[in-house]
Amino acid sequence: MTKHNQAIAGLLPEGLSDRLPPAAEASANLARTVLDTVAAHGYARVMPPIAEFEETLTQRLKSAPAKDLLRVVDPVSQRTLALRPDMTAQVGRIAATRLAAAARPLRLSYGGPVLKLRANQLRPERERLQVGAELIGTDSVAAAVEIVNVAIEALQAAGVTGITIDFTLPDLIDTLAAGPMPLGDDAREQVRVELDAKDAGALVALGEGAAAYLPLIEAAGPFHAAMEKLEAIDAATGQGAIASRIAALRAIAKPVGWDITLTLDPTERHGFEYQSWFGFSIFAEGFVGEIGRGGCYTILRSGGSEEPAVGFSLFPDPLIDAGFGQLPTKRLFLPLGHDAERAKALRTEGWRTIAALSDRDDGAALGCDHWLDGRDVRSY
Template identity: 40%
Template sequence: MATRSRTPANDGDSNAAAGLLPAGLRDVLPPRAEWEAQASERLIASFTAQGYARVKPPLIEFEETLLAGSGQDLAGQMFRVMDPVSQRMMGLRTDITLQVARIAASRMKDAVRPLRLAYAGQVLRVRGTQLRPERQFAQVGVELIGADALAADVEVAVLAAEAVASLGVAGLSLDITQPLLAPAIIAAHGLDPKQAKAARRALDRKDAAELKAAGGAAAPTLLKLLALAGPAKTALEGLKKLKLPDAAAKIVGDLDKLVAEVSAAAPDLLVTLDPGEFRGFEYHTGIAFTLFARNVRGELGRGGRYVTPAGETATGFTLYLDSVMRALPPQAAPAMVYLPFGTPRSTAVKLRKDGHATWAALDQESTDMKKAAKAAGCSHWWDGKTVQPL
């Protein structure tokens, strides 16, 4: 049954365009705000059903705790304010992962490992990106702390994909990379620091010509990494044929096991591999993942293995709710039943129990109930006996 929204479809972008809000910030109006809240709770429900307990860190905390360890990578993205109580600098969080790691190392340091934690909340950054111009957006994710087995990577990657699929997102693909593979090859070929930096820059840009010129003895192997990006099984077949140093060969062996286990656990998930990719995964210490959806611009989320500031091995995955919402199929606004002035409250209660939302007139309205219901943005009206569609 067709329904309509009671409010304009504008989600707040015009406010930013008109200068009412800073660039990258926006109001989210009904019904989108409700849809986002429901999607967030459904994702959390998927995580808690798999044993992940929810935590809720504060939006703002002392700067030094947010910048601990790999938090330095986002130092330039942090809004800072002076705490008038303690006279110490505070920061608005740019990412929730490190807050969860802080909780694990302090408030939950005595909890049994592995520690499974889930979270949902807003983050704020100084600048947006080309793919995500929003400076404030919601993150929903999980952290598996205190486990260094390959099974932890498999669990987190599959959980993220299954949770997003449960919302109705189709055409999911998981892109796997290993940020330590290229450095292991570079180190084994003895490139000096300047050469190594140039080779990494060329890989970052995926510039084959620059890589050939700057990669020295490692160039032939590194060029093959660029060429092997694609379906995971095909990429792995190519990697196994390369003459790799021992450290790199072990990394490829772990990738092979991961792909096999992920594919067995989620056979409908398209798994790809980019063996030369490390951009954006600088602080990761093992296998990393990015989740995409067919026909949707940008990533839905990313994660992988890292070491917490307390020295614990962890694997996590963060979903970006704005991107997830863009990947969802079109949704209809909820049916809203217009109740004329004077309708008994018991009627409204019954209708809501039957699954209807109600919009009650608070003053005497026109006798043309259909016209009044349409003006209120409702999709149905109550004729005194039954619910009637407009």
């Protein structure tokens, strides 16, 4: 092999990378902790494939347009396959087809890699770990309460502190525009864009109808203060159009622990385009950008009807890179001729043993901090 070919052989496509020890094991540990936590709440794991026929995946994929999928041609069927950029759509497919007859509410969990066609500046990696849970058959307040608290519990079990949950109401503009603050379809979309950007001047420039939405920019921030402003907006309309949404948010927030920071951005739509009445983002102290998100949505069933659901997804790669998931290990070097039964007993006690294969093996160089001397464990 030429030097050029050797160099190429060590390269990976942009946005893809190897996980080496101990990060690879930390990734598995963290995913297992999250999945074990949600399993304790009755969520059964499913394992969809990494690729599906493009038309099957795009039919259900609401979080990414078809043009953003990485596609290949299946040499067996000669049909186009798409590598999944998100697992939620696959879980929806399983619930609507293979588990269509299962009792509702149906609780499912999942974990595995997803592949993005393009990365962004905040997250340059294109392959990401996604772990989550979906509660299918209802999008009630009680279901949202369960999902939010299970997500928090899973992160805390993984050792994450300084958690912030940011609530949003994805259908808020539609609700107001169809009732006390009327807007046409075109103006509605423009108002959404400017509210996302928090651009008060642009809202005013759109005209009187759009300017009525200005108070929503201020109804963002720490949860309780933002909720009071949202309640004042609803009272000012005199119609109580969002009273039920406000009551639902308070009910979802009530059981959340005191150590969790709650915020509200009622008009946030970026990333929540396919959510229905409730959505939330998850942040952790010391990390840039969200580490997870969730909310209510609908699943397309056979025959064209839609089924409500609520769930969350975590993207824990930044946590893994920061050392979460790494467990302390005791590594024991076993010299040639060691007591095999004693070594076996020590493994049951949690030791990881590294057996010498020749008299040249060096336990310390192999990462061991102890060695077996007869039946005694000695430190280096």
